[in-house]
Amino acid sequence: MSELIRLSAAELGAAIASGETSSVEATQAYLDRISAVDGEVNAFLHVADEAALEQARAVDARRAAGEELGPLAGVPIAHKDVFTTKDMPTTAASKILEGWQPPYDATVTARLREAGLVILGKTNMDEFAMGSSTENSAYGVTRNPWDLTRIPGGSSGGSSAAVAAFEAPLATGTDTGGSIRQPAAVCGLVGAKPTYGGASRYGMIAFASSLDTPGPFARNVTDAALLHEAFSGHDPRDSTSIDAPVPPVVEAARRADVEGLRVGIVRELSGEGYQAGVLERFNESVALLESLGAKVVEVSCPSFATALSAYYLIAPSECSSNLARFDAMRYGLRVGDDGTRSAEEVMSLTRAQGFGPEVKRRIILGTYALSSGYYDAYYGSAQQVRTLIKRDYDAAFEHVDVLLSPTTPTTAFPIGERSDDPMAMYLADLCTIPTNLAGNAALSVPCGLAAEDGLPVGLQIMAPALADDRTYLVGAAVEAALREKWGGDLLSKNAFAV
Amino acid sequence: MSAITRDEVAHLARLSRLALREDELDQLAAQLGEIISAVAKVQEVAKGDIPPTSHALPLTNVYRPDESQPGLTPDQALAGAPAVEDGRFRVPQILGEQE
Numbered sequence: 001m002s003e004l005i006r007l008s009a010a011e012l013g014a015a016i017a018s019g020e021t022s023s024v025e026a027t028q029a030y031l032d033r034i035s036a037v038d039g040e041v042n043a044f045l046h047v048a049d050e051a052a053l054e055q056a057r058a059v060d061a062r063r064a065a066g067e068e069l070g071p072l073a074g075v076p077i078a079h080k081d082v083f084t085t086k087d088m089p090t091t092a093a094s095k096i097l098e099g100w101q102p103p104y105d106a107t108v109t110a111r112l113r114e115a116g117l118v119i120l121g122k123t124n125m126d127e128f129a130m131g132s133s134t135e136n137s138a139y140g141v142t143r144n145p146w147d148l149t150r151i152p153g154g155s156s157g158g159s160s161a162a163v164a165a166f167e168a169p170l171a172t173g174t175d176t177g178g179s180i181r182q183p184a185a186v187c188g189l190v191g192a193k194p195t196y197g198g199a200s201r202y203g204m205i206a207f208a209s210s211l212d213t214p215g216p217f218a219r220n221v222t223d224a225a226l227l228h229e230a231f232s233g234h235d236p237r238d239s240t241s242i243d244a245p246v247p248p249v250v251e252a253a254r255r256a257d258v259e260g261l262r263v264g265i266v267r268e269l270s271g272e273g274y275q276a277g278v279l280e281r282f283n284e285s286v287a288l289l290e291s292l293g294a295k296v297v298e299v300s301c302p303s304f305a306t307a308l309s310a311y312y313l314i315a316p317s318e319c320s321s322n323l324a325r326f327d328a329m330r331y332g333l334r335v336g337d338d339g340t341r342s343a344e345e346v347m348s349l350t351r352a353q354g355f356g357p358e359v360k361r362r363i364i365l366g367t368y369a370l371s372s373g374y375y376d377a378y379y380g381s382a383q384q385v386r387t388l389i390k391r392d393y394d395a396a397f398e399h400v401d402v403l404l405s406p407t408t409p410t411t412a413f414p415i416g417e418r419s420d421d422p423m424a425m426y427l428a429d430l431c432t433i434p435t436n437l438a439g440n441a442a443l444s445v446p447c448g449l450a451a452e453d454g455l456p457v458g459l460q461i462m463a464p465a466l467a468d469d470r471t472y473l474v475g476a477a478v479e480a481a482l483r484e485k486w487g488g489d490l491l492s493k494n495a496f497a498v
Numbered sequence: 499m500s501a502i503t504r505d506e507v508a509h510l511a512r513l514s515r516l517a518l519r520e521d522e523l524d525q526l527a528a529q530l531g532e533i534i535s536a537v538a539k540v541q542e543v544a545k546g547d548i549p550p551t552s553h554a555l556p557l558t559n560v561y562r563p564d565e566s567q568p569g570l571t572p573d574q575a576l577a578g579a580p581a582v583e584d585g586r587f588r589v590p591q592i593l594g595e596q597e
Contacts, residue, residue, distance in 0.1 A: 331578035348517035383550030439554020
């Protein structure tokens, strides 16, 4: 086992920069690790192998030529299969895109390459990012490295499992209702949902366009901040991209000082339905922040109670429209084109065979919510709830700098437990959804293991839009204090620790 | 309780261009009824003159400068096509010529 894979991304980047090691050596170490453990974890849909080594050689050559490179240059990364990559297949874990090789790179992909990050491969996910367990992938389930009988979270479950199993030091994800923060929490990682519009959606296969946000996974807060900074910032190719500087997340992660910070605990994101061990770790983190000089108050956000309902109308509505592009005509799967069927018949057969059950369920639900006669009652009402949620945040942020809650109501649940019960599955995103509806920034940081099952618990830190740095500041303070208490990383306690 | 009938699901499937099987229609009718009655909770709080929010950001349309830029070559654009003929996408019959 190579020592290189124990290093944080920042440490590895520094070791490559100083010439202590090379990107080729680090990339090979991770490829070896993937071939040793991914049979059990199934985090990757595609491993780049030679293409990854080629990227690594190119970065080493850029450095040898004297080029000024960023702090993550040469560091390997796992890339969620929802981002287009012109040198690797992109499927969004759907049969409808099996084997598709996009003709262009997503902006996030292009920025990873510019920063010199080496893409190891593409990670598994819930099909089209619809799910909370990665069980909705058309290519098999991914397993949680803490307990292989449990889910790694979703939809970015391949990314979270890859980082937790030391198959990559960093990974990308996308968060529409919690798809970065929830898998980060249940795998003992740091995961951030940046402010909506903070990072480009160009080339990111759309699920719900008004909610989808790319973001980072890492083993610690500083690494997450470095990755956040590497791929964020204005992109003229995304009309919802914010034309403003990237919040100073790296600086905040290094400062980690919460003295005098005003912290609000969201009353509605606690209580019945929450696992005792989750609440215990959450309350400890709050007490910890208080001992570090933060001023803690309880805050009420009454409309958060309706956020889940609003989300399961808005997201399926947008998905039913976005997924209309998969029409069997220009790319992807085509079924039943035998010369006797019309384009419409071929389209309907292809979509029925190419999409999995959850995707079909959401397309039908969205089509229903947008139907004439039901539009005002469902989609219209959900949009009004969205306004109420924004108002709750605005009112809360008049009095506090950040809001806290558990990231998830429970720890990782067993594979198969909720797969036949959509409503039970949807509850996994109870705490993360309000942030997406309002477009704010949030981050999940590990805060310990639940007493009953020994599985990771995540602390969610929410901040106003464009104040992403506050989430990193608080996350880093909690992380530093807990590392001292634990005598190291939480991840070192998992079965795949190296 | 918002019951959704099997016929309604079949209609929605036609609108969505999904050729669903009989058993899928049955299963979806039951599940959608349950989901819809749960999410209908939005109607209890969304009352009166609350303005709707469709998007987290105030959206304005963005135009790029009207300058020609390199795009995909025809070969690149056709590379992922299910069927190609004479440098074009070949698609099943769209108009009812044979009727």
